[in-house]
Amino acid sequence: MISWPEKRGKMNAPFKMPDDADDRGIGAILVDEGRLRPGDAERIARLQDRSGLSFGEAAKRLKVLSEEDIQYALARQFDHPCLMRERSRLSREVVAAFTPVTPEVENLLAVRNQLMLRWFGVNGNRALAVVSAGRGDGRSWTTANLAVAFSQLGERTLLIDGDLRRPRQHALFGMDGGTGLTTLLAGRSAEGSIQHIPELRNLSVLPSGATAPNPQELIARPAFGRLMEDIKARFDVILFDTPAASDCADAQMLAVRAGAALVVACDRRSRIAQLQGMAGDMRESGVHIVGSVIRAF
Numbered sequence: 001m002i003s004w005p006e007k008r009g010k011m012n013a014p015f016k017m018p019d020d021a022d023d024r025g026i027g028a029i030l031v032d033e034g035r036l037r038p039g040d041a042e043r044i045a046r047l048q049d050r051s052g053l054s055f056g057e058a059a060k061r062l063k064v065l066s067e068e069d070i071q072y073a074l075a076r077q078f079d080h081p082c083l084m085r086e087r088s089r090l091s092r093e094v095v096a097a098f099t100p101v102t103p104e105v106e107n108l109l110a111v112r113n114q115l116m117l118r119w120f121g122v123n124g125n126r127a128l129a130v131v132s133a134g135r136g137d138g139r140s141w142t143t144a145n146l147a148v149a150f151s152q153l154g155e156r157t158l159l160i161d162g163d164l165r166r167p168r169q170h171a172l173f174g175m176d177g178g179t180g181l182t183t184l185l186a187g188r189s190a191e192g193s194i195q196h197i198p199e200l201r202n203l204s205v206l207p208s209g210a211t212a213p214n215p216q217e218l219i220a221r222p223a224f225g226r227l228m229e230d231i232k233a234r235f236d237v238i239l240f241d242t243p244a245a246s247d248c249a250d251a252q253m254l255a256v257r258a259g260a261a262l263v264v265a266c267d268r269r270s271r272i273a274q275l276q277g278m279a280g281d282m283r284e285s286g287v288h289i290v291g292s293v294i295r296a297f
Helices: 026-032 038-051 055-061 067-077 102-116 139-152 181-185 217-219 222-232 252-258 272-284
Strands: 129-130 158-162 203-206 237-241 260-266 287-295
Touching: 026 038, 026 055, 026 067, 038 055, 038 129, 055 067, 102 287, 129 139, 129 252, 139 158, 139 203, 139 237, 139 260, 139 287, 181 222, 217 222, 217 252, 217 272, 222 252, 222 272, 252 260, 252 272, 260 272, 272 287
Parallel strands: 129 237, 129 260, 158 203, 158 237, 260 287
Antiparallel strands: none
C-alpha cells in the first residue's frame, strides 16, 4: 500500500534513451549466458515452426527454460539491468536486481515513479531519507531496492547507509564496509569510500564505514553539509538508509540533511502512535514527508 500527500511541483526529469540495448534474440542471449544449451535452442525453434508459439512459450512448454530465464533475456533486450543470481555478489534480498517482472518489484517501481513525480526533479530536489519508527519494518530492504530501481531508470544514484549503529547496506551489496560515511565525516582519507556497483552501471553505494562511538555528533558536523554539496553535484538521486527513529535521533537528523523523508511501515507490526509521533517531529524540523509505504511480510 502506498500513500501520498497532495502533489507538489511538477516533473522536470529529462527523457533518456537506452544506449546499450541487446539486439540478440532471446535464445542467443541465454545460450551465451549459459542458461540454455544450443541443442535445446534448436528444439525450441522446431516447436515454434510447428506451433506458431513465441520463443518463451515454446521453451516453457518444453520445460527447458523458466519464466525467470525469459524475463532475464527480455530485460537484456530492453536495456534493463538484470543480474543472474548465481553469479552476483548481491544479496537475494535485493530483488529489483534479479527479477524484473514480479508483483513485489512492480510495487517498488510504482513507488519509484511516484517519487520521480513528487520529489526528484522537482525544484532541484535530489536527496531523500527512508525512515521508519521501529526496527524490522523493512527500511533497509526498501532503500536498497529503490536505489536499484532508480539506477535502472538511468538516474545516477547514490545509496548512503546512514545507519551508523546497525548498518546493512554493505552486506546487501556484498561489499567491504570498513570505509564509508564515518570515514568521510571524521576527516580521514576519502579514497574508495563511495563504491560503484559494477553490475548496475548507474548505482554507487556509500557504506556506513567503521563503527563510531559518536554517530549523532558526526551527522551534525559541518563536514556533512560539505559532503551533501559535493554529492548533489555528482548524482541525480541520493537515498539515505537510516536507523529506527524509536532508537535514536539519527533518522530525524538525516532527514533534515536530505530535506524530505519516505516513511516505511510494516503491516500488523508498526504502531500508529509511533508513526504519527515520528512524522510530527520531522515536520516540526522542516522535513517534507513525501509519502508512506506499508510493507506486508
